[in-house]
Amino acid sequence: MSRIACVMTNMFEDSEYTSPLEAFEKEGHTVxxxxxxxxxxxxxxxGEAEVETDMGIxxxxxxxxxxxxxxxxxxxxxxxxxxxxxxxxxxFVLHDKPIFAICHGPQLLITADVLYGRKMTxxxxxxxxxRHAGAVVFDEEVVVDxxxxxSRTPHDLDAFNRESVKQLxx
Amino acid sequence: MSRIACVMTNMFEDSEYTSPLEAFEKEGHTVxxxxxxxxxxxxxxxGEAEVETDMGIxxxxxxxxxxxxxxxxxxxxxxxxxxxxxxxxxxFVLHDKPIFAICHGPQLLITADVLYGRKMTxxxxxxxxxRHAGAVVFDEEVVVDxxxxxSRTPHDLDAFNRESVKQLxx
Numbered sequence: 001m002s003r004i005a006c007v008m009t010n011m012f013e014d015s016e017y018t019s020p021l022e023a024f025e026k027e028g029h030t031v032x033x034x035x036x037x038x039x040x041x042x043x044x045x046x047g048e049a050e051v052e053t054d055m056g057i058x059x060x061x062x063x064x065x066x067x068x069x070x071x072x073x074x075x076x077x078x079x080x081x082x083x084x085x086x087x088x089x090x091x092f093v094l095h096d097k098p099i100f101a102i103c104h105g106p107q108l109l110i111t112a113d114v115l116y117g118r119k120m121t122x123x124x125x126x127x128x129x130x131r132h133a134g135a136v137v138f139d140e141e142v143v144v145d146x147x148x149x150x151s152r153t154p155h156d157l158d159a160f161n162r163e164s165v166k167q168l169x170x
Numbered sequence: 171m172s173r174i175a176c177v178m179t180n181m182f183e184d185s186e187y188t189s190p191l192e193a194f195e196k197e198g199h200t201v202x203x204x205x206x207x208x209x210x211x212x213x214x215x216x217g218e219a220e221v222e223t224d225m226g227i228x229x230x231x232x233x234x235x236x237x238x239x240x241x242x243x244x245x246x247x248x249x250x251x252x253x254x255x256x257x258x259x260x261x262f263v264l265h266d267k268p269i270f271a272i273c274h275g276p277q278l279l280i281t282a283d284v285l286y287g288r289k290m291t292x293x294x295x296x297x298x299x300x301r302h303a304g305a306v307v308f309d310e311e312v313v314v315d316x317x318x319x320x321s322r323t324p325h326d327l328d329a330f331n332r333e334s335v336k337q338l339x340x
Contacts, residue, residue, distance in 0.1 A: 011244075074181075074244050081295040111298050125251040128281050132302035
């Protein structure tokens with residue numbers, strides 16, 4: 001079973017957390033929500049999901065996780081203004097661990113400067129930023145590139161969940 | 171006196187609309203809030219400002235305005251997913267009219283593909299996207315480049331308002 005680090009704060013896209021969480025847990029994987037602080041209540045941008053964070057970023061060792069999960073909404077843009085989340089994310093690229101990023105999730109990877117040549121997708125508004133960051137962008141429901149799984153919107157969740165679960169060790 | 175087009179929707183950064191508005195109106199300029207629809211109530215991300223929109227984008231002729239104002243928050247990222255707002259914004263660059271963009275405001279100009287070689291700033295999280303889009307980025311409270319006035323956060327509003335007003339015809 002895999003240990004998945006989920007980096008997330010307020011204004012996340014509610015279903016882009018809850019739906020993959022359900023898919024991961026159904027297969028026996030664990031998801032640890034990492035925010036600036038542990039035990040903080042963070043709320044989705046639609047007010048549908050409230051989540052208590054499991055771990056503060058200062059206590060989070062990326063080496064102890066098998067995969068990275070970045071839900072969308074406006075949460076990723078808030079996180080990428082904090083160097084600790086950027087450094088945390090880079091670990092998963094350097095060590096070829098799976099990364100699951102949906103909607104605005106890839107914004108954190110832009111700031112981590114790890115997208116050159118990667119095949120991927122993202123929310124329509126950030127596709128230009130992904131191209132500028134060197135990514136090869138496709139307008140598909142899901143793109144899988146050597147463990148990097150990306151999708152565009154909540155409408156893509158079935159494909160996103162299916163391909164993300166495939167990257168994890170049973 | 172100048173006619174200023176303000177493109178804005180929900181989740182704008184409250185004070186980045188209300189403070190420049192006050193500065194512009196104090197000097198006798200007029201501000202027209204343009205959204206997808208006319209007469210819609212849009213709310214700032216902090217819930218402090220609620221604004222009724224003046225004009226729908228389909229009825230907005232950029233040629234009838236002297237300047238463009240793009241408040242920040244998450245509004246600009248929503249607007250840039252709509253080609254009509256992107257096309258509207260390009261007019262002001264093509265015709266060398268003043269543009270005032272604060273915080274996430276420049277995201278709309280990234281999608282408009284008009285930033286190559288421009289000196290500017292923006293919210294810390296999007297500075298990487300501005301550089302990738304070809305801009306020359308400075309971490310200053312305000313940057314003025316041939317009518318393009320940009321700032322980083324609400325803390326920069328005094329400088330942003332002062333330099334923006336200077337670009338308008340009295």
